[in-house]
Amino acid sequence: MKLSRTPAPGFADPVGMLRACHERMRARLATLERLPAHLVRHGVDRAAQEAAQAVVAYFERAAPRHHADEEDDLFPALRACAGRPGWLPSLAGQLEALAAEHEVLEQGWETLRLDLHALAAGCAAALEAPTVTAWLAAYRRHMEREETEILPRVAALLSASELARIGAAMEARRLPEPAQPALPPGVAARHVTAPYTETDLPQALRLGHVTEAGVWVCITVEQGRVRYRLRSGTRPEWMLAAGDAGPVPPGHPYVVEPLGRARFRLTFYCAANGGCDAALNRALTTLAPSEA
CATH class of the missing domain: 2.60.120.10 (Jelly Rolls)
Known part of the structure; x- marks a missing residue:
């Protein structure tokens, strides 16, 4: 019997999209978690190179868009709900703390990215397991907080039209970038x-x-x-x-x-x-x- 797969959420379901992004993040974090031990056993082989490429591609492109989804669209929309039925006084502080964590996580990425870029290019790099482990733990705690403290409140606070605006902004953020200008010859x-x-x-x-x-x-x-x-x-x-x-x-x-x-x-x-x-x-x- 062929099992049917649950369709992936679309931009009409921005909360579902954010949860799906978290699952993709967890998959990339798991890849990164395995990488230091793999390097000890096998060195910079093809598998290590491909793993580093996948991690770099996600955390330099997709992850910043995800953070922008929250900081530029979801969090401001929720802050504007202060006083509505379903609003909790603790939400304001939680939103502020989670936005601050984004910056900490991005700074942590900066400590890893050069080594991962080197590995992605097939070059040796000292990817320190303790540094990786600490960053992984911080990212996982952050996502868990969002999923327990923030996302469950969205349906009670935001209207269908507000959710539609957030979904449209998320979709626009993922449209292909226009071609950059090029320096002319000479x-x-x-x-x-x-x-x-x-x-x-x-x-x-x-x-x-x-x-x-x-x-x-x-x-x-x-x-x-x-x-x-x-x-x-x-x-x-x-x-x-x-x-x-x-x-x-x-x-x-x-x-x-x-x-x-x-x-x-x-x-x-x-x-x-x-x-x-x-x-x-x-x-x-x-x-x-x-x-x-």
Whole structure:
């Protein structure tokens, strides 16, 4: 007899989607949990490389989207329910604590990602079992808290229309990213900024920095994750992880948003034959440190 499989939840069921994401996270965490012992026995073989690739792919792309589902959509919607029937006074503190845990978990990922990237490329790396074990335990506790303290309250607090808005936002977050602009041929790097972090982001990058004709800029992430978007046209946006770079063409205001703890630099490009010194200087002048 052929057993029927339960259909996977869709975006019309955002809570079901979040629970399904947790199950996928648990599967990747289990893969990571087995990896240190496998490396001791077998070294960096094909199985180790594929395991590291699977873990990296999930926690650098899918996991940040999941955190954004909660921090940008679900948690704010629940906070707005204060005073409704079904609201518990403890929920406000629980939501705040869980959002803070996301940042701690992302910082923990930063301690593992370089070794996992090396393993994914087939290179030896010292993946320390105690570090892995501590991060796994923290992630599992976090998911358990969400599933016992938060998700059971959703149906009692949020209306069908509110859930539909959350589901639509989750779906939009998973649409394919538009193609990034590309640096044109014949340009050369003219200036590289000192690193920026989430604590010293210039006001121009928060509100919309723009370069004049002939000056391109490229955002290069050194640590953490950064989202950047163009404020003109259809406002496409991209998420960059450590090691990624995102170009911005002249005349397009762009906004940079660090997602938690992050560090990035800007590299400014001009035509190799020069002629853009004044425009470059104006672009740099507008990046004076924020007073905020």
